[in-house]
Amino acid sequence: MSAADARVLQRPHDRLRRRRLVNRLLELLAWLAALLAVFFLGVVLWSVARRGASALNLDFLLKSQQSFAPPNVEQGLANAFVGTFVIVGLAALMALPFGILIAIYVNEYAPRAIRSVVNLTLDVLAGVPAIVIGIFVFGLIVIAHGQSGYAGAFALAVLMLPFVARATIEVLALVPDSLREAALGVGAPRWRATLGIVLPQTIGGVLTGATLAVARVAGETAPLLFTSSLVATGTQWDPSQPLQTVPVAIFELSESAEPADHARAWAAALVLILFVMFTSLAARWLAARSRRKIARAGR
Amino acid sequence: MPRNGTLVRISLVAAAAALVAVLVSATAGTASARSTSGGVTGAGSTFVAPLVTKWMAPVQQQLGLQLNYNAIGSGGGVSAITNKQVDFGASDAPLSQFNPTCSSCVQIPWALAATGVIYNLGGLPHLHMTGAVLAQIYLGKITKWNAPAIKKLNKGRNLPDKGITVVHRSDSSGTSYNFTDYLSHVNRAWKSRVGTGTAVSWPTGEGEKGSSGVAGAVRTTPGAIGYVDVYYAVHSHLGLFVMKNRSGKFVQPRTKGILAAAQLDTHPAKDGSLSIVNPPKSKKYRNAYPICTYTYVDVQKSAGASARDIKKLLGWAISKGQSYGPALMFVPIPKAVRAFDTKQIKKIHS
Amino acid sequence: MTSLDVSTDAPRRPFEGRRVRLGDLILQGAAGIAALGALVLVGLIVWKVVQGARLSLSTYGLPFIWHNIWNPVLGHESFGAGSLLYGTVVTSFGALFLATPIALGVALFLSELAPPGIRGPVTALVETLAAIPSVVIGLWGLLVLAPVLRDHVDPALHTGLGFIPLFGPPGSYGSNVLTAIVVLTIMILPIIASISRELFLSVPVELKEGALGLGTTRWEMIRGVVLPYSRGGVAAAIILGFGRAIGEAIAVALVIGAVTQINVNVFNPGYTLAGIIANNYQGASSGIELSSLVYCALILLVFSILVNLFAQFIVRRTNRRLGGRR
Numbered sequence: 009m010s011a012a013d014a015r016v017l018q019r020p021h022d023r024l025r026r027r028r029l030v031n032r033l034l035e036l037l038a039w040l041a042a043l044l045a046v047f048f049l050g051v052v053l054w055s056v057a058r059r060g061a062s063a064l065n066l067d068f069l070l071k072s073q074q075s076f077a078p079p080n081v082e083q084g085l086a087n088a089f090v091g092t093f094v095i096v097g098l099a100a101l102m103a104l105p106f107g108i109l110i111a112i113y114v115n116e117y118a119p120r121a122i123r124s125v126v127n128l129t130l131d132v133l134a135g136v137p138a139i140v141i142g143i144f145v146f147g148l149i150v151i152a153h154g155q156s157g158y159a160g161a162f163a164l165a166v167l168m169l170p171f172v173a174r175a176t177i178e179v180l181a182l183v184p185d186s187l188r189e190a191a192l193g194v195g196a197p198r199w200r201a202t203l204g205i206v207l208p209q210t211i212g213g214v215l216t217g218a219t220l221a222v223a224r225v226a227g228e229t230a231p232l233l234f235t236s237s238l239v240a241t242g243t244q245w246d247p248s249q250p251l252q253t254v255p256v257a258i259f260e261l262s263e264s265a266e267p268a269d270h271a272r273a274w275a276a277a278l279v280l281i282l283f284v285m286f287t288s289l290a291a292r293w294l295a296a297r298s299r300r301k302i303a304r305a306g307r
Numbered sequence: 308m309p310r311n312g313t314l315v316r317i318s319l320v321a322a323a324a325a326l327v328a329v330l331v332s333a334t335a336g337t338a339s340a341r342s343t344s345g346g347v348t349g350a351g352s353t354f355v356a357p358l359v360t361k362w363m364a365p366v367q368q369q370l371g372l373q374l375n376y377n378a379i380g381s382g383g384g385v386s387a388i389t390n391k392q393v394d395f396g397a398s399d400a401p402l403s404q405f406n407p408t409c410s411s412c413v414q415i416p417w418a419l420a421a422t423g424v425i426y427n428l429g430g431l432p433h434l435h436m437t438g439a440v441l442a443q444i445y446l447g448k449i450t451k452w453n454a455p456a457i458k459k460l461n462k463g464r465n466l467p468d469k470g471i472t473v474v475h476r477s478d479s480s481g482t483s484y485n486f487t488d489y490l491s492h493v494n495r496a497w498k499s500r501v502g503t504g505t506a507v508s509w510p511t512g513e514g515e516k517g518s519s520g521v522a523g524a525v526r527t528t529p530g531a532i533g534y535v536d537v538y539y540a541v542h543s544h545l546g547l548f549v550m551k552n553r554s555g556k557f558v559q560p561r562t563k564g565i566l567a568a569a570q571l572d573t574h575p576a577k578d579g580s581l582s583i584v585n586p587p588k589s590k591k592y593r594n595a596y597p598i599c600t601y602t603y604v605d606v607q608k609s610a611g612a613s614a615r616d617i618k619k620l621l622g623w624a625i626s627k628g629q630s631y632g633p634a635l636m637f638v639p640i641p642k643a644v645r646a647f648d649t650k651q652i653k654k655i656h657s
Numbered sequence: 658m659t660s661l662d663v664s665t666d667a668p669r670r671p672f673e674g675r676r677v678r679l680g681d682l683i684l685q686g687a688a689g690i691a692a693l694g695a696l697v698l699v700g701l702i703v704w705k706v707v708q709g710a711r712l713s714l715s716t717y718g719l720p721f722i723w724h725n726i727w728n729p730v731l732g733h734e735s736f737g738a739g740s741l742l743y744g745t746v747v748t749s750f751g752a753l754f755l756a757t758p759i760a761l762g763v764a765l766f767l768s769e770l771a772p773p774g775i776r777g778p779v780t781a782l783v784e785t786l787a788a789i790p791s792v793v794i795g796l797w798g799l800l801v802l803a804p805v806l807r808d809h810v811d812p813a814l815h816t817g818l819g820f821i822p823l824f825g826p827p828g829s830y831g832s833n834v835l836t837a838i839v840v841l842t843i844m845i846l847p848i849i850a851s852i853s854r855e856l857f858l859s860v861p862v863e864l865k866e867g868a869l870g871l872g873t874t875r876w877e878m879i880r881g882v883v884l885p886y887s888r889g890g891v892a893a894a895i896i897l898g899f900g901r902a903i904g905e906a907i908a909v910a911l912v913i914g915a916v917t918q919i920n921v922n923v924f925n926p927g928y929t930l931a932g933i934i935a936n937n938y939q940g941a942s943s944g945i946e947l948s949s950l951v952y953c954a955l956i957l958l959v960f961s962i963l964v965n966l967f968a969q970f971i972v973r974r975t976n977r978r979l980g981g982r983r
Contacts (some may be wrong), residue, residue: 038770042763045850052794136904137961140706144706147708201682217338238387252868258796263353281785405943406942477910507728508729512916527803
């Protein structure tokens with residue numbers, strides 16, 4: 009074999025080595041990227057936990073808040089947790105039926121042109137920044153009627169709507185036609201078939217969409233700043249009054265001069281993160297279950 | 308329906324019910340602790356927030372009222388009371404500073420304090436400063452700690468060759484109003500270029516939200532300078548400038564200095580505003596701290612159902628309430644101002 | 658949350674030709690009203706925002722968008738969003754520039770490279786990053802990130818890349834444009850990553866195995882099969898992340914230094930449209946200032962709608978080019 013031949017035989021080998029090297033390098037970069045993401049999360053969680061640890065006790069969850077109070081007064085943030093619970097709950101109650109109806113229309117009734125218009129509208133709505141929604145609800149409700157838990161809930165509902173609607177659309181589309189035809193086969197009217205047979209199949213997916221939407225809005229500050237921030241201390245359940253919420257409480261407490269207030273803010277942040285994390289994980293688990301169920305039903 | 312599906316559903320519902328039960332029982336206790344005789348809700352200045360919060364417990368005990376306060380800044384307070392969203396608005400800037408303003412409100416000066424200028428230079432406490440030099444710093448003309456103008460004021464102190472990082476408020480703030488009012492009084496360039504306001508177009512520096520933001524930025528930035536209300540300033544454990552007043556004396560922002568400055572204007576204008584910034588050279592104001600301010604409470608003249616409670620609260624605030632002030636660096640308001648306030652309170656009706 | 662594909666395939670009509678009952682009419686009516694309601698909602702939002710901005714619109718007109726001034730002092734009021742628009746664009750593109758490679762790397766890791774035991778937990782962790790409320794990230798950025806950047810990262814960047822005007826002499830500001838960019842990066846990273854991850858996972862296994870069977874390395878397979886296949890969706894995911902970055906108000910307001918100035922140097926403070934609204938809306942001292950803030954919100958609204966439409970356009974174009982495969 010001549011030297012030239014040997015070199016020709018060598019070239020594919022070099023190329024292969026180089027390709028393997030590039031492959032290795034990029035795999036390494038991917039690992040680094042993942043590590044970086046986890047690192048950021050770890051740093052933020054660690055900072056929050058460290059600063060909030062001193063305030064996290066049972067009192068914190070159960071006693072109510074007095075902002076700027078002297079440090080030795082027993083207090084917690086119960087009013088903020090209650091307020092978030094009420095407002096987010098109301099928002100879900102507003103957004104869910106609305107979103108499900110939209111999904112039913114898009115999937116079961118709409119002609120193609122209208123379907124794309126509605127889908128486009130939902131996407132546009134999903135892209136509107138939360139602070140613009142806050143200004144919108146301020147102009148629509150607060151200027152005339154003052155702040156209230158209802159106004160805050162409405163703002164959050166507007167944020168949740170596209171998530172709920174789109175998730176329901178996706179899951180409705182997954183329900184096979186064979187199910188609808190089977191319902192007709194037993195003589196069910198169309199509305200009965202849709203509500204009683206098709207829709208229940210999608211409960212899992214709808215719950216997923218709703219849970220994800222809740223996780224998304226539970227931490228929103230901007231829309232609540234304009235609609236439900238002038239609150240009375242002491243725990244309130246009445247949504248016709250402005251209710252304290254966790255993100256707004258964090259925002260306010262961080263402005264105080266007392267380090268005890270800061271610790272409370274961080275503790276609230278920790279609870280909020282854990283709550284949202286738990287709901288997101290629950291949503292994913294529900295989604296996987298629902299997918300499995302539909303796949304089984306279709307067979 | 309698979310068995311485990313039902314189980315999951317039941318457990319989810321049970322968990323939700325348990326959560327609701329815990330919340331209701333927990334908060335039922337606190338709810339019943341609330342006073343049944345109504346509440347007064349206010350919003351506004353963060354400057355006066357420590358004092359108002361201090362009042363909450365005694366007001367509850369002595370007047371049977373629940374006092375609520377949201378420290379969202381002077382501008383927020385004025386707009387809240389203008390839109391009748393609260394019972395009272397608290398602002399360090401007089402109503403004339405806002406446009407549109409609450410023309411149907413009475414303005415009542417109800418507390419008196421000062422703005423401190425803080426800085427971060429370890430090991431160099433109680434540095435001297437004048438208004439003119441401060442204005443130059445905030446205009447961006449003086450940028451180093453060892454500039455000749457600063458060295459002249461602090462002979463013998465070891466000023467480092469370090470850049471000055473200017474920090475100011477990013478949100479609309481009564482403290483900013485007090486500070487810029489003072490700078491406008493002492494420096495013509497500042498007055499024409501920037502002016503006075505709760506928010507201005509700052510020539511240099513970085514903006515932070517709230518006094519806590521400013522204090523936080525100064526604390527983490529060696530060589531930084533900022534302004535916060537005096538309660539914050541003293542509690543921040545940062546350097547606090549000793550300001551030169553027009554009588555030539557260097558004064559710390561303490562009760563004595565605030566009391567002396569308050570003598571400058573004890574007769575509120577018809578709209579209730581007072582200006583005690585930068586008192587002139589005179590024996591009377593020898594010990595005056597030059598950056599002092601009144602802070603106001605604004606109430607709608609026709610206050611509706613809560614009028615009686617509001618009047619009770621304000622009457623208490625300008626008399627008994629003042630005794631809670633000194634611990635928080637608030638000086639009791641002079642008798643003449645209190646007399647004016649009493650007349651203003653009478654104007655509130657339902 | 659992956660529905661970027663606008664399903665425009667032929668509508669199914671299993672109920673065609675049935676007798677129409679009252680219940681059917683009611684359901685269809687209600688559903689139709691709901692769908693109409695969504696349209697009305699968007700219209701209401703646009704109307705209310707335009708209404709709030711009317712004073713500023715009539716006072717300053719279109720030039721408001723590029724004039725660089727923000728003076729709220731009574732008697733000297735003058736407003737223009739030039740520096741805010743600049744800040745919004747710089748921070749959003751900066752965050753996009755940093756977040757996209759990391760997010761794609763994470764997505765590829767989670768879909769192709771991760772050992773099965775790690776896949777689930779790391780996916781959950783990345784999604785938790787999205788769960789952190791903006792106010793918390795803002796505070797963390799202010800108290801923890803900003804000093805670190807100012808003391809260590811900014812000088813290093815200036816030393817290494819100082820020839821680029823972006824990285825001019827670092828001031829002593831912790832709150833500056835770069836801090837805001839890093840905070841935004843952390844916020845949009847999980848959005849881009851999770852959508853891309855699902856897209857990569859939906860690539861048909863046969864295509865991937867086919868490529869590997871031909872002897873490609875894993876990276877070549879990704880580059881040749883996975884990425885082109887999901888190109889449209891990934892582009893839309895990136896654009897969605899961009900839209901999120903534009904609209905982020907609270908976190909940016911806390912760390913960007915709140916100064917209305919245009920400065921190429923990212924180590925200086927800046928301001929964004931969303932940030933100035935968050936800081937000043939509640940305390941605006943004049944009607945014209947309030948209206949100017951709503952004008953900023955209007956610019957934001959138009960901007961985000963355009964970005965969204967652009968994302969849809971990209972998705973549709975790539976779907977068409979891929980020949981209706983999806």
